[in-house]
Amino acid sequence: MDTGEKLTWQNVTIVAIGFTVTLAAAFTGYYKYRERSYFLLQTADAIEEEANAFTLGVGACSDFGPDQEQEALKLFTQRVEEHRNEQRRRQQQLDQPADQASPTAGSSPT
Template identity: 50%
Template sequence: MLKEGRRHGETDWDGQDGRARVRTEAMALRELAAAGVHVPVVYEEFDEQRHACLAVEDDGERTLEELVRVERLLSVRGALLLSAGVARLVAEVHEAGWAWRDCKPRNVVVGDHGVLRRIDFEGGCSIGVRGLSPWGSEGYASPEWLDPAADQSSCDLFALGVSCYQVLVGTRSFGATSSLRERSFNLQQTADLIEENTNAFHLGLVPYDSDDASVNLARLTVKVEGLRVEQCRREQQLDQPHEGNNDPA
C-alpha cells in the first residue's frame, strides 16, 4: 500500500502538513517495530515532487469496525476478548514510548484467528510531547483533546474506552445525532442494574440462591446478556433520525 503526504496539504496551525504526517508515521512504525510491536512493515520511504511517499504492508483484511457493523451484537465472550485485545494493542504502544492518538475500531485490523493489528499512525507522537495540534477522530477524542499540555497517552485511554463500548454494544457511546444526557442516563441505568445483579450473585440472594453454583452463574449470564441487548436497542433508537416534518411553516 502506498501513502502520499502532500507538501502544504492539509497544513495545520503548527505547520504540520501531509508530508510531515507521513514522515511521522514512517518513524512511528519503524520505532514500534524495533520495540517488538506488531505494526505494518515499512518497505520504502521516498519523495516524489516534494511530496512524501510511504510504501507499507497492505492490511488487506477487514477492520474491527466492519466486524462490529456486520455482526451488530457479538457474544459477550467474543466482545470481551476483542476489547481485551484492543487494550493490549494500546498498552504495547505506550510501553514502547509512543501515543497512538487515533485509537478506534476502524484502525484495528482483524486477521486470521482473531489476531488484531493496529494501523494509521499519522498523528502518533512520543509520550510526554506537549504543544501538539489536536489529532484524532470525532466521537473518540477525549475532553482534554484541545489542551496542548495534555498527556497524549490519556487521550488514547479515552478512545480505548469508547472503542470497547462500541465492540460490546454495537454502536459508539457518543453520537452526533442523539442527546448526550439521554445516552448517559441509559448507560448509567444499565450499569446500576448489572452491579445490582452482580452483588446479589455474590451474596447468594434471590434469584442466585441455588445450591448449584453453575445454575447461579448461568442465571447471572442470562441477566447480563439481556441488559446488554436492551442497552444496544436503546442506542440504536437514539441513532435513528427523528421522525416528523421539520420543514419551516
C-alpha cells in the same frame, strides 16, 4: 451579521460567539449525550445489582445452593446479557432520527 460599514473586533467576536453557541447546541441535540449517559448508567446499575445478587446469593440467585454454582452463574450471565441487549436496543433507538423512531420507544418487550 449585518454590521453596516464597520467591521470591528467587537462585532466579529459577537458573531463568533453566537455561531459557537449554535454549533454546540446542534451537537448536543443531535448526539443526545444526556440520554446516552442516563441509559448507560441505568444499565451499569442493573448489572451491578445482578453481580451483588450473584455474590450474596440473593434475588434470582437465592434458589441455588452452594453446590449449584454453575447454574447460578448461567442465570447471572443470561440476565447480564439481557441488560446489555436492552442497552444496545436503546442505543439504536437514539441513533435513529426522530421521525423514524418507533412510537413504542419507551416500552420494554414482555
